[in-house]
Amino acid sequence: MSTPSPLPQTGVAGAAPAAGAQAAVVLETRKLCLSFGALKVTRDVDFQLRAGERHALIGSNGAGKSTLVNLLAGVLQPHSGDILLDGERINKLAPFQRVRRGLVRTFQITALFGEMTPLDSVALAVCQANGAGLSFVGASPAHARAVDEAAEILRTVGLLEHARDETRFMAYGHQRLLEIALALACKPRVLLLDEPAAGVPMGESRRLLQTLAELPGDLTILLIEHDMKLVFQFASRISVLAEGALLAQGTPNEIANDERVRQSYLGHSHA
Ligand SMILES: Nc1ncnc2c1ncn2[C@@H]1O[C@H](COP(=O)(O)OP(=O)(O)OP(=O)(O)O)[C@@H](O)[C@H]1O
Secondary structure (H helix, E strand, C coil): CCCCCCCCCCCCCCCCCCCCCCCCEEEEEEEEEEEECCEEEEEEEEEEEECCCEEEEECCCCCCHHHHHHHHHCCCCCCEEEEEECCEECCCCCHHHHHHCCEEECCCCCCCCCCCCHHHHHHHHHHHHCCCCCCCCCCCHHHHHHHHHHHHHHHHCCCHHHCCCCHHHCCHHHHHHHHHHHHHHCCCCEEEEECCCCCCCHHHHHHHHHHHHCCCCCCEEEEECCCHHHHHHHCCEEEEEECCEEEEEECHHHHHCCHHHHHHHHHHHHC
């Protein structure tokens, strides 16, 4: 939980290249609803994620951002409405089945791998994703390939020089990058990130989001982030949730100049 920083006062273009309005929709929700008791946390959400987007999901504390990501990942089941991946309804798919189809959210498992090195952790995840199971002993060709692949993933997220560190002693920002590396080991087409920079010092969080923005262009990323500076540097498109409903979706310029967003979001941040 953190307090949203104010929206920029003038239109700010996203740093990432716009995916373009023509890109195909990869992930979509239609009239998605979920309540916790009497509390409606997801209200008729029609959300679209297009191929290659760097998409930020923003909104005040309790607006329903994590819930929406959990619905997309299959951690939560909607009470009504649909979730479509590549146009196919995936409501009934378990999280691991969605992962197999390329829909991956970041793990929060650094504690589990604290005594392992990033190289071993990611190689293990690669083995799992490649169907080689968890057999991690010996010098099998599958293991060697997994280690090579893991090193390449660590290079991509800028962690190669820490590949053989013990995870629990790594800087927190590096541990968050390792979570992203573990998600990349699952070969995602769509990556869902719930506040990947939370708790990371400012300079490092900017680098972390820059790393994400520079991931291969065919990877689609949805990210929850409270820091508006980071959001507007990262995003090619932005969705705004308010009280469970989708208030607006558009380019960074459109969102920054949307009066409803400014009133709703600035109102909360002032509060
Ligand atoms: N398992 C649950 N049971 C009951 N209420 C829940 C549950 N999970 C979330 N909520 C409530 O649903 C609402 C939306 O929560 P959610 O975590 O999705 O918001 P959020 O936008 O991600 O907030 P934040 O920015 O603070 O993380 C909140 O009022 C929260 O208290």
